Amino acid sequence: MSTTNHNIGSLKKEKFLILGAGNMGISVIKSLLSNKILPRNILIIEKKISLELKKLKSQNNLIIKKKINYESERYEPSIILLAVKPNQLQSSIDNDFEKLTRNSIVVSIIAGKKISYLKNIFPKSIGIARAMTNTPVSLNMGTSIICFENKVSRKKRNIVINFMSLFGQVNETKSEKLIDNFTAIYGSGPAYVYLFVDSLIKISNKLGFKNSKNMTLQTLLGSVLLMLSSKHEPEELKRKVKSKGGTTEAALSILESSEGMQKMLERAIKKAAKRSRDLSKN
Numbered sequence: 001m002s003t004t005n006h007n008i009g010s011l012k013k014e015k016f017l018i019l020g021a022g023n024m025g026i027s028v029i030k031s032l033l034s035n036k037i038l039p040r041n042i043l044i045i046e047k048k049i050s051l052e053l054k055k056l057k058s059q060n061n062l063i064i065k066k067k068i069n070y071e072s073e074r075y076e077p078s079i080i081l082l083a084v085k086p087n088q089l090q091s092s093i094d095n096d097f098e099k100l101t102r103n104s105i106v107v108s109i110i111a112g113k114k115i116s117y118l119k120n121i122f123p124k125s126i127g128i129a130r131a132m133t134n135t136p137v138s139l140n141m142g143t144s145i146i147c148f149e150n151k152v153s154r155k156k157r158n159i160v161i162n163f164m165s166l167f168g169q170v171n172e173t174k175s176e177k178l179i180d181n182f183t184a185i186y187g188s189g190p191a192y193v194y195l196f197v198d199s200l201i202k203i204s205n206k207l208g209f210k211n212s213k214n215m216t217l218q219t220l221l222g223s224v225l226l227m228l229s230s231k232h233e234p235e236e237l238k239r240k241v242k243s244k245g246g247t248t249e250a251a252l253s254i255l256e257s258s259e260g261m262q263k264m265l266e267r268a269i270k271k272a273a274k275r276s277r278d279l280s281k282n
């Protein structure tokens, strides 16, 4: 698997179509705009215009349609992003939409929709890419994985990776099966972090602190920054916090036991990956 961070200059001449401007779609639209992609090169298909989208539209002169009319549109997107819910995809696609895909790479972030399934829906497209990401895309801090249909050239792949890099780190894989594991670890990952933080806050409150949220977030942030700036692996940093017979060691003897945090996480992630595989079967 390779991680890529590309420059964005090459995207200026691309034309984008975003299908579905909900949580994910709107984050992507904001990333495009903040990276100076011209609004006339972004066509949005969204059936329900939220207040946030309305505001973005009026600030940037965005083009938003409820449905595509191929003959009158005269718009040829080079990258189409599918960002509707899995059960909304079939009903979002009609003949006019399909005609639009003739010169496009179709990039799907829709959970559970395999490349083989997408190829059937978009037989005329110049290629399919299946990706998965996570909610920090709203701060351009997403973690994404992408798998391309074999026929997509390296040049086209790089353009799509450049696009996805606008909203965070992108990892390319040749194994589509890894997407289920990615979903289980990193797609759901923010929820695991929130659970950990929420648990610490509640315990801290119970033990009598009034400023628990601030203290917990500062501990998290400080630890993350230390991990990023240190040449040591997290495991070594953990060792540095504990001393023999000390308080950290007492706590870790429970967290690292055979019923401890790592074992529980492993079980949880395996269950999530299975769920992801099951959902892909539908």
Ligand SMILES: NC(=O)c1ccc[n+]([C@@H]2O[C@H](COP(=O)([O-])OP(=O)(O)OC[C@H]3O[C@@H](n4cnc5c(N)ncnc54)[C@H](OP(=O)(O)O)[C@@H]3O)[C@@H](O)[C@H]2O)c1
Pocket (backbone or CB within 6 Å): 019, 020, 021, 022, 023, 024, 025, 045, 046, 047, 048, 066, 082, 083, 084, 085, 086, 088, 091, 092, 093, 109, 110, 111, 132, 133, 134, 135, 187
């Ligand atoms: N949220 C995450 O953490 C996450 C992470 C990675 C990937 N994803 C994937 O990203 C996709 C989008 O997720 P989301 O959280 O952004 O969902 P969402 O907020 O529900 O956004 C989907 C948007 O598409 C609109 N839509 C539905 N049918 C349409 C149609 N025929 N034409 C135009 N617009 C249509 C929906 O409108 P209505 O509300 O009126 O239906 C909604 O505004 C999902 O497939 C999900 O699997 C999500």
